[in-house]
Amino acid sequence: MWRRWQRILSSSLCSAAAAAALRGGALREIIRSGPVFEQAKLADLDDFDRWERLGSQLAASLKLSSPEEEKVRVYWLYLPVYEWIRRAAAGRSRPLFVGLQCPQGGGKTTMCDAIGQLFEAEGASCAVVSIDDFYKTHADLEALAARHPDNPLLHGRGLPGTHDPELARSTLDALFAANSAVRVPRYDKSARAGRGDRRPRTDWPEVKPNVDVVLLEGWCLGFQPRPPNAVDDPRMRVVNEYLRTDLAPIYERFDAFITIQVPDLRVVYAWREQAERPLRDRGEGAMTPDQVRTFVDRYMPCYHQYIDALYATDLVPGATLRIAIDAHRRPIRWTDPRT
Template sequence: MASGLEIVDDKSPICIPFILGRIKEQQRIQQLNRKEHLGSDAGNRRPFVIGLNGVQGVGKTTLVGALAKTLQLEYGLETLVVSIDDFYLPHADQKALAAAQPDNKLVACRGEPGTHDMKLASAFLEAVTQGRPARIPQYDKSAYAGEGDRVPESQWLGVNGPGQRKVEVVILEGWCVGFRPLSPMAITAKWMGPSRTLQDHDLKDLEFVNWHLESYEPITAMFDAFIHIDAEDLEWVYDWRLEQEVNLIRERGSGMTHEQVIKFVDAYYPAYELYSSNLRQGVFADKLSCHLRIVVSKDRRVKETFII
């Protein structure tokens, strides 16, 4: 490729059968429930909600684009892809959060759990899953010299509106989607153990992020299935992010330096160190075979798959 960066989609052929199988099972359960409640509307089918997690640079954008296209065109399923990034706090609220926690580097800028507007995310997904009209929030990462800000609501696109097909599948993707809060004892144990970035932060600052992760739980509870694109070695995220910047410089003439890339990824990496091991065990406590974990090697190609 001219860009020098090739991400091969060898993941959607694995994900599509998994998704279709879970949708079929959901429909079977819904049909049984309708038979038990004779007055219900047989056509009122709740959208199927998928959470998708993958470290930065692993190829989430390529994957969700392929999944949406296949589900839409080949299987006729009206599919909506939403990014957790579009629920970042507005610029003013992010600045206020940073000012209220002046010594907490984890919330000095957008990124870690706690820097998203989860009330907005929950309200949006509740509307979509109930078949009501909703507008998709958008976030402009280039605003305020890269600090970012929410796009005015007047520019948000709508779904489930008059004349539009009802959304049948929702994919919520993001680097921290599916992360679940840990106990104080577990946070302390990880902080005291070997790590790349955790000891760069005060324990109370990690606990602050962990406390905010509680507000993400209502979203996780909405998932009918989960896909986790996992790296055999999490530290490859530094190399993958650097590759992206090298290509940006080649194509656009500007991008982050090597040192800036490390600093950028360091802002996210504590959450990887805290929550990835639990995520690998499965995001659901009460749903069997609903979590697909795909492990990739350094070239981002599939190495192993697990159904949890």
């Protein structure tokens, strides 16, 4: 069944006429055949008209380039993830707190924006927050680097230790208090010649009270600190300790968790290069290919230390959704490393 629908999507769906023909029964089967629909255990599709309406609205908003892209991204990925979160949030008296982990370049920001749009379309609210927006200020990052002069992993933003845990804690507490509007921090990665800095508070967007869902995304969310004697890389020992003190306590708040698995971590290099190449072509001061490799290299020790354990663990027992994507960011069937 899966291969049959893949062949359909790669051939007959590549025209507007084919896309129109999929409305109705064929589209229903495509939704049901998607790997995320199956993984999320969305056994029923009773309200098909609602799925079709939301999908059409989202596809128009995203300005997707082809019918195939619409089906893969909207009906196989964004809508099933949204529906899984929506069902988990139903009937709660406080916001549902969802964590989402995906390596850099995997499309988590676009996914979170799409999920926010879908909640808004159905009269609910979803506050999307990135762990990146809790980076320390430029001055504090400089001070961190000075405290660890021989550890390049802590020279600049990125890894555990470079975030402001107090800011994260106070912001999340305010979102859950639900009694007033909350300003959510924003970080400007282009500031200070690309070294980055926190934006002024007046630039922080405001989230209205009584939010239904808080969705926190980040490349290293869910990474669990290891015992100190289990960390062989001396550079990672201090990062491991920062992970324990600064980020891991946030996980205790999660009501649900989503992890997006990639087939090979080397794809992160390719995705970063994909993002930089158009900027270089336009003369916008992007990184060179060598700089891209150096940049991504800095994150790899963290991935290698924690990613296998994350893929093999239910961070929130009974409420963890695992999604696998290929090098083209298309959802594929999840391969459980525990089997």
